[in-house]
Amino acid sequence: MLTENAKIGFIGTGVMGKSMAQNLQNAGYPLTIYTRTKEKAKSLIHNGASWKSSVAELAQSVDIIITMVGYPADVEEVYFGKDGILENAKPDTYVIDMTTSNPSLAVEIYKQAKDKNIHALDAPVSGGDIGAKSGKLAIMTGGEIQAFETVLPIFKTLGENIILQGKAGAGQHTKLANQITIASNMIGVCEAITYAKNAGLNPELVLDSITTGAAGSWSLSNLAPRMIKGDYAPGFYVKHFIKDMAIALESAQEMGLLTPGLSLSLKLYKEVAENGENDSGTQALIKLFEK
Known part of the structure; x- marks a missing residue:
């Protein structure tokens, strides 16, 4: 069971990700971020976010990990391998990929996460920069209902139209x-x-x-x-x-x-x-x- 003090790790602070991370900060969640270029996260760090120098370091230090990266290859890079999320996150961590990616990749993340007692959801969004800034994104989710209900308060910070569409991959x-x-x-x-x-x-x-x-x-x-x-x-x-x-x-x-x-x-x-x-x-x- 997550509390309101749950530590959130955020990977990917681009056009939409930066505003989404800012909304989580504004809601009072302790935020840790990883970006390839630290300068891109300057405003978030200034507002109190912690910055980690690697995906592994971030994954080891938080309770929830949200990824909002560019391409399926980027998703694979941050989730898989010895330096990725799944090899370094603690058991009972919740991982949420909000990138628009391949449904089959979402299913693979879910399967590997489940083997490690990690809860995975695919939750791509729609609404563009406007929806990200206003916290009014549509969030389309795939995964188990228990994981969805647990992180629903976080989703409500980011969006308004939030629906669990089905099992892993359904969000994508x-x-x-x-x-x-x-x-x-x-x-x-x-x-x-x-x-x-x-x-x-x-x-x-x-x-x-x-x-x-x-x-x-x-x-x-x-x-x-x-x-x-x-x-x-x-x-x-x-x-x-x-x-x-x-x-x-x-x-x-x-x-x-x-x-x-x-x-x-x-x-x-x-x-x-x-x-x-x-x-x-x-x-x-x-x-x-x-x-």
Whole structure:
């Protein structure tokens, strides 16, 4: 049973991870962090977080470990091997991977963790930088109900829509369904803005009309205004969305599913990346349409 004084270790303080870690600090949780570059965690350290120089050192010193890294390869690196989380965490530690990753990898982490009496959950999130900052992320979870209920107070610090979707890997599958939905929607948002401009309309006024109707979506309300303003700062990187879509496409193909919208979106985003927008926000897709 975890207490409100449970020590949380956080690995991965990027665009979203940093805000998530900050929310845990604000809620009063003792926070320990590991980053490859200490400078990136400067503000968290200034606010009282402890910094460890390795994953192993962090894993040995906390009760809960949250990971929010970039790619499945990064997840493998921090969880497996003699210097990884699973070889160094204490029994009864709770490990929560909030990275969008392969469902099969989530299952493997769960299996190896269970063998060591460590409780593992896969809990990817949606909501971008806005949701991370406001603590209103959607959290899609896979794993055992006991582990989920134990860490639910922590999830409530990070998000609002928090659902246990099923056994290990279910959180990742749900997040992939989320990304498949966004993939086609982003094309529609770009086409709509381009159409509005070419029709001689004020695109901001158009948004005022269509965001509250049947066309409404998170992307339309939050990313379309950035597109109109030419603001391509990353709330979620193009490169990470490409990674997510590639995982989703591979998973869909394994199930024998046809996903033409996903395939087209992945193709377009790869073109955006080739044009130098890898580190831009996903709203940079509009640049293809503005040509």
